[in-house]
Amino acid sequence: MTEIVRSASAGTMESSDVYVEIEPGQAGIELRLESVVKGQFGPAIEEVVREVLDQCGVENAKVSVRDRGALDCVIRSRVETAVKRGRGNT
Amino acid sequence: MRRSLLFLPGNTPNMLINGSCLGSDAVIFDLEDAVSPAEKDAARILVRNTMTYMDFRGCETIVRINGIDTPYWQEDLDEVLPCRPNLILLPKTGTAADVQTADAYMTQVEQRLGLAPNTVGLVALIETALGVENAFAIASASPRVTALFLGAEDLTADLQCKRTKESREIEYARTRLVVAARAAGVDVYDTPFTDVNDDEGIEVDALHAKALGFTGKASISPRHVEVINRVFSPSQADIDYAYEVMEAIRIGKEQGKGAVALRGKMIDAPIVARAQRTIAMAQELGLGREEA
Numbered sequence: 001m002t003e004i005v006r007s008a009s010a011g012t013m014e015s016s017d018v019y020v021e022i023e024p025g026q027a028g029i030e031l032r033l034e035s036v037v038k039g040q041f042g043p044a045i046e047e048v049v050r051e052v053l054d055q056c057g058v059e060n061a062k063v064s065v066r067d068r069g070a071l072d073c074v075i076r077s078r079v080e081t082a083v084k085r086g087r088g089n090t
Numbered sequence: 091m092r093r094s095l096l097f098l099p100g101n102t103p104n105m106l107i108n109g110s111c112l113g114s115d116a117v118i119f120d121l122e123d124a125v126s127p128a129e130k131d132a133a134r135i136l137v138r139n140t141m142t143y144m145d146f147r148g149c150e151t152i153v154r155i156n157g158i159d160t161p162y163w164q165e166d167l168d169e170v171l172p173c174r175p176n177l178i179l180l181p182k183t184g185t186a187a188d189v190q191t192a193d194a195y196m197t198q199v200e201q202r203l204g205l206a207p208n209t210v211g212l213v214a215l216i217e218t219a220l221g222v223e224n225a226f227a228i229a230s231a232s233p234r235v236t237a238l239f240l241g242a243e244d245l246t247a248d249l250q251c252k253r254t255k256e257s258r259e260i261e262y263a264r265t266r267l268v269v270a271a272r273a274a275g276v277d278v279y280d281t282p283f284t285d286v287n288d289d290e291g292i293e294v295d296a297l298h299a300k301a302l303g304f305t306g307k308a309s310i311s312p313r314h315v316e317v318i319n320r321v322f323s324p325s326q327a328d329i330d331y332a333y334e335v336m337e338a339i340r341i342g343k344e345q346g347k348g349a350v351a352l353r354g355k356m357i358d359a360p361i362v363a364r365a366q367r368t369i370a371m372a373q374e375l376g377l378g379r380e381e382a
Contacts, residue, residue, distance in 0.1 A: 010132050016104035073143035074103040077136040084131065 002057035008085035011070075011078035018070035020049075020082040025062040029053055035067035048072055052079040061086070091374050092116050092150065092237075093306040093322035094315045095279060099124035100133035106140045109149070112312040113319065116150035121166050122157070122181050130162050134169040141173035152213065154179040158191050167192075171199045171210060179239060183214035184221045186231035193232040208234045213279070217241030218248045222263045229274035238271045239308065240264060242281035253284075255291055257298075268303040277305040286311035296321040329372045332365035333379060 007023040033046055049065055052075075063082075067075070096114035098105045100121045109117040119140070125133040141151055153170045155178055156162035167178070180192050192212060200209055212234045216222055222245070229238050242260045246253040253259065264280065271278035280299035283292045292314045299307050300321055307318045324332070335357055342350035342357075350357045372378040 014102075014104065016107060070103060071107055071143075073139040074107070074136065076143075077132070077139045081132040081135050084135075 001059055002083065002087050004058060004061045004083070004086040006086055008082050010081035010085060011074075013066065013068055015068055016070055016074065017068050018075050018078050019066040019068075020078045021064040022058075022082045022086045023062045024086075025060045028060060029058070030062045032062075032064045033067070034065070036069055037067070045075060048075050049079050052076050053083065056080060056083045058083055091371060092277070092279070094318040095152065095306060095308045096312060096315055097124070097154075097282065097308065097310045100137045101125050101129045103136065106136065107144060109140075110144065110146045113315045114149065114309065114312075115306070115319070116152050116176070117146070118152045118154050118179060118308070119170075119175075120154045121162070121170075122154050130156070130165075134166060138169050138173055141170070141175060150176040152177040152179050154181060154215070157182045158188055163192070164195055167195060167199055171196065171205075172203055174205070175210060177211045177213050177236065179213045179215055181215045181241070182217055182221070182244070183228055184218050185224050186227040189214060189228055189231035189235060193234050196234065210234075211236040213237045213239050215239045215241050216263070216267060217244035219245070221245075222266055225267050225270035226273055229271050229276050235274075235276055237277035237279055237305070238267050239279040240267050240281045243284070245281075255285065255288070255295075257295065264299070264302055264304075272303065278303070280304040280307040282308045282310045283314060284310060286313055289313075289317070292317050293321065323375060324368045324372055324377070326377075328368050329377055332368035332372070335361060335365035336369065 004022055004024045009019065009021045011017050011019045013019050029050060031046060031049060033042060035042060035045060045067055049063065092115045094114040095116045095118055096112055097118045097120050098109050100119050119137040121130065121133050121137060137153060153175045155166035183189060189212065196210060197207055200207055214228045214235055216225060216238055221228065225238060229235055240263060243253060245263055246259055249259065251259045268278050283295040285291055296307050296318050306322050309315055309318055334352060338350050338352045338357060339362060369378060
């Protein structure tokens, strides 16, 4: 299990990017999503975010995702970077 | 075939995800100058995932890692080598030992990944006076080295001279690198033309690089890719002449002639070799003839 020990962020608010913030939590994954394409792709984005968190072993965290039309591989990258920064090993 | 090599900043998604659609023969994911120290970790992951999830068929992938004098370069290689980019671009290569240091670590990572040695090639970016002076030794330092690459912006800073559009200040470095690369049997790529709005200037600069013997040219702007590709492609006249040469050689052999002439000029081995290179490139571009 990976513990998020401090607040961290990754990404930008530029087009095709996504800004991810993560902070310690105690009630599972508490995910907040804002996206310009939330109506069409909200569930898919959330699924990718949860999948990466799961792969990284994060079970408890507050996660804010502000999407600017990022592709799957970009979302994966920013979530992974935020986790690595939040667990304090990068 | 690498006529054009387009730099893409390693932490900028909207450039990276479109990289394969911009017409260049190769893209260079830049983890060095285009990425601030605080974002090196993010860029590595983004470049790794871009290579993993995006389709770059028909476009070679090159990663410019950070220099071996920084704390970043080994982590760069750890992250990107599993994606098997075609090449690693090593900045500020000054000596053969620099190549050997990077080569040794790449070999370690390849072994760890179960890859054959030299699966991923190395291009030495020459951008210091020391690198220019050691160009042949660098090009010959390891079988992993597939090309030299001139970086004129840093070089002119090191030379303590001004970088100009006329580029007289880098003429020695250009010719030195071409000679060193050809002597070592590797390719050689020219520095980008940095005025992205000067359409005439890029053409003049690319034509000059081609005339000196460069294999291709780097670009920092997608706008320059089409011009570079055109300049570094054989013209129809070049292709027609190459086929004429090969036909003249074929007829000469049939007739048992020791020497063959075409258009009043003797065809010797270098002319045949050039014709063969032209035809090979034409075929790769879909411009060749079926009977060749």
